[in-house]
Amino acid sequence: MLLLLLPILLLLLLLLVLPLLLLLLLLLLLLQLLLLILLLLLLLRLLLLLLKLLLLLPILLLLLLLLLPLLLLLLLLLLLLLLLLLLLLLLLLLLLLLLLLLLLLLLLLLYFYYYYYCCYCYCYYYYYYYYYYYYYYYYYYYYYYYYYYYYYYYYYYYYYYYFFYYYYYYYYYYYYYYYY
Numbered sequence: 001m002l003l004l005l006l007p008i009l010l011l012l013l014l015l016l017v018l019p020l021l022l023l024l025l026l027l028l029l030l031l032q033l034l035l036l037i038l039l040l041l042l043l044l045r046l047l048l049l050l051l052k053l054l055l056l057l058p059i060l061l062l063l064l065l066l067l068l069p070l071l072l073l074l075l076l077l078l079l080l081l082l083l084l085l086l087l088l089l090l091l092l093l094l095l096l097l098l099l100l101l102l103l104l105l106l107l108l109l110l111y112f113y114y115y116y117y118c119c120y121c122y123c124y125y126y127y128y129y130y131y132y133y134y135y136y137y138y139y140y141y142y143y144y145y146y147y148y149y150y151y152y153y154y155y156y157y158y159y160y161y162y163f164f165y166y167y168y169y170y171y172y173y174y175y176y177y178y179y180y
Contacts, residue, residue: 053060
């Protein structure tokens with residue numbers, strides 16, 4: 001049932017919306033036409049103004065010729081003022097550059113002072129560190145040398161004792177077989 005009513009509802013909706021769409025389209029066309037008329041009127045007004053200016057052109061040219069020296073003088077003064085401002089700007093830039101160079105020089109001096117002062121302290125510490133290091137190293141080898149000296153001394157007596165021990169042992173052994 002609903003499927004049968006659907007085409008009828010769509011047709012009614014189309015019949016209601018279609019006139020509204022046509023009316024909207026007609027309004028848009030009228031608006032475009034109105035804008036076109038306004039644009040044409042504006043162009044016509046500009047043409048009339050241009051014609052008036054052309055009629056006034058000889059008077060304007062005469063005024064321009066009369067005021068030309070004054071205008072040139074004003075232009076020259078403006079150029080001089082501009083040149084003066086440019087020179088002042090250049091002078092300020094040079095002064096700023098000089099200040100930056102002085103600041104850089106000061107920073108470099110501080111850096112070198114700090115670097116050499118710390119390097120001096122560091123090298124001083126480094127020198128004493130190595131001095132104590134070699135001092136310790138020297139005593140370490142001194143101790144090592146005496147340790148080996150006593151070690152070989154002990155070793156020497158050990159073998160000496162060992163040698164005599166075997167010597168008496170063989171001697172005893174020899175007499176033992178000799179008597180038996």
